[in-house]
Amino acid sequence: MRGWEAPGHRPTATPCGCVKPSLETGNLLTEPIGYLESCFSAKNGTPRQPSICSHSRACLRIRKSIFNNPEHSLMGLEQFSHVWILFVFHKNGHLSCKAKVQPPRLNGTKTGVFSTRSPHRPNAIGLTLAKLERVDGGAIYLSGIDMIHGTPVLDIKPYIADYDLPQNLMEPLGECDLQNKQYTPKAMSWSDGKTDGCAQQQVSGRDAPQPRGRTEEKPACAEDRTSGEHGLQRSDAATVQRSSPEHREVAAHSGFESGSGQRLSVAEEQIGSCHLERSFSEGTDERPRRGKGVVVPQENSAEVQPAAPHCPSTMADAAHRSVVPAWVREAPVATLGVRFTPHAEMDLEHLGSKGKPDIGQASFKYFQSVEEARGAIEAVLSADPRSTYRRKLCQDRLFYFTVDTAHVTCWFGDGFAEVLRIKPVSEPVHMTDPGESLVSLGS
Numbered sequence: 021m022r023g024w025e026a027p028g029h030r031p032t033a034t035p036c037g038c039v040k041p042s043l044e045t046g047n048l049l050t051e052p053i054g055y056l057e058s059c060f061s062a063k064n065g066t067p068r069q070p071s072i073c074s075h076s077r078a079c080l081r082i083r084k085s086i087f088n089n090p091e092h093s094l095m096g097l098e099q100f101s102h103v104w105i106l107f108v109f110h111k112n113g114h115l116s117c118k119a120k121v122q123p124p125r126l127n128g129t130k131t132g133v134f135s136t137r138s139p140h141r142p143n144a145i146g147l148t149l150a151k152l153e154r155v156d157g158g159a160i161y162l163s164g165i166d167m168i169h170g171t172p173v174l175d176i177k178p179y180i181a182d183y184d185l186p187q188n189l190m191e192p193l194g195e196c197d198l199q200n201k202q203y204t205p206k207a208m209s210w211s212d213g214k215t216d217g218c219a220q221q222q223v224s225g226r227d228a229p230q231p232r233g234r235t236e237e238k239p240a241c242a243e244d245r246t247s248g249e250h251g252l253q254r255s256d257a258a259t260v261q262r263s264s265p266e267h268r269e270v271a272a273h274s275g276f277e278s279g280s281g282q283r284l285s286v287a288e289e290q291i292g293s294c295h296l297e298r299s300f301s302e303g304t305d306e307r308p309r310r311g312k313g314v315v316v317p318q319e320n321s322a323e324v325q326p327a328a329p330h331c332p333s334t335m336a337d338a339a340h341r342s343v344v345p346a347w348v349r350e351a352p353v354a355t356l357g358v359r360f361t362p363h364a365e366m367d368l369e370h371l372g373s374k375g376k377p378d379i380g381q382a383s384f385k386y387f388q389s390v391e392e393a394r395g396a397i398e399a400v401l402s403a404d405p406r407s408t409y410r411r412k413l414c415q416d417r418l419f420y421f422t423v424d425t426a427h428v429t430c431w432f433g434d435g436f437a438e439v440l441r442i443k444p445v446s447e448p449v450h451m452t453d454p455g456e457s458l459v460s461l462g463s
């Protein structure tokens with residue numbers, strides 16, 4: 021099949037080497053609709069996915085340069101519980117990116133950038149599903165976020181389970197030959213009605229709302245069996261995990277042993293416990309993925325190789341699943357226990373009581389109580405926010421991060437993180453809204 025080609029010539033470059041923006045060629049010149057005010061002031065310690073820290077909070081004010089009456093643009097949004105936020109990783113430091121990356125959950129193993137949520141991608145665009153706490157005039161208030169203060173936001177879209185959850189896609193059901201473990205899909209695709217192997221096929225189950233936080237599974241097809249014996253063995257080990265009545269998921273074992281037993285499910289990672297509170301039909305923001313993975317060590321670093329997909333054991337399973345590689349939820353990185361030294365406990369109480377203790381108001385800007393602050397710190401640390409490099413080579417170093425008005429110092433031991441000190445941040449966090457500046461996303 022002939023691929024679609026960009027119309028006309030390659031994007032024209034200006035004398036300085038910049039690419040001229042053009043909607044036709046996809047070289048967008050974007051203008052942020054606003055700059056996020058977030059409880060996380062720096063990348064260090066900011067959760068890797070929104071679901072890690074349900075207490076995290078942020079505010080986004082729509083800029084008047086976008087709409088004269090920002091509140092008009094938010095009309096009706098208050099009827100949604102969650103929103104997709106599209107944003108620019110403006111603190112990546114550089115625009116270059118690599119085709120293969122080492123996501124922290126893979127602990128040094130490489131995989132293709134497009135199979136990860138790495139911030140370092142050809143277009144530095146992030147996608148976060150956040151809980152919409154409230155709409156107030158021209159501003160929205162969010163919780164469950166993973167973006168730092170000053171992040172340029174490009175767009176807000178309502179989260180609509182009927183459109184965004186694989187189980188709710190209205191597409192015909194394929195046939196699964198259970199005996200031969202083969203799935204024969206009906207011809208269909210996400211967008212254009214053409215079939216392109218398994219990655220574009222999806223079965224449907226637009227039934228009653230699914231249990232909260234449930235990850236749905238895409239049936240895999242025989243044509244995708246790309247790996248050898250090893251992969252097939254791994255694939256055959258695909259499991260259905262029921263960590264609770266509300267969590268149902270399928271993992272294709274990737275060769276890793278789970279380091280932590282019951283780890284966060286993907287549903288939890290993507291949606292988060294906070295997101296489940298008033299949801300009706302929840303799941304993951306993961307699209308079904310092609311195949312599963314096995315880790316094949318190669319010289320210095322292993323790479324994830326695609327393994328054979330697995331046919332779900334029942335038709336019901338097939339109709340209600342999306343597929344993610346096992347490393348996503350069975351990462352070889354443990355969930356950590358978190359503890360506070362008595363000194364840190366005192367620091368936290370002290371920080372919380374600096375506001376207006378008579379009316380029970382804490383000195384935090386985003387958190388509503390000391391308990392919320394503690395919960396956020398625990399959530400951040402239990403997910404082990406260290407880079408793989410730090411985790412492996414700088415185990416003894418102190419780790420610092422800032423959340424809301426708290427500057428946290430901690431260290432990591434075997435399977436735990438200990439908070440040593442919590443001090444008020446010395447500098448207030450400044451907004452970095454560069455006024456009318458534009459962020460160019462041209463390639």
Ligand SMILES: C[S@@+](CC[C@H](N)C(=O)[O-])C[C@H]1O[C@@H](n2cnc3c(N)ncnc32)[C@H](O)[C@@H]1O
Nearest residue numbers: 063066067068109110111137146147167168171
């Ligand atoms: C792994 S990314 C995932 C973001 C988003 N949920 C996604 O999937 O596209 C989250 C990490 O990006 C980093 N980050 C957040 N905001 C950023 C920004 N404005 N610029 C650069 N890095 C940012 C933080 O270190 C955070 O832990």
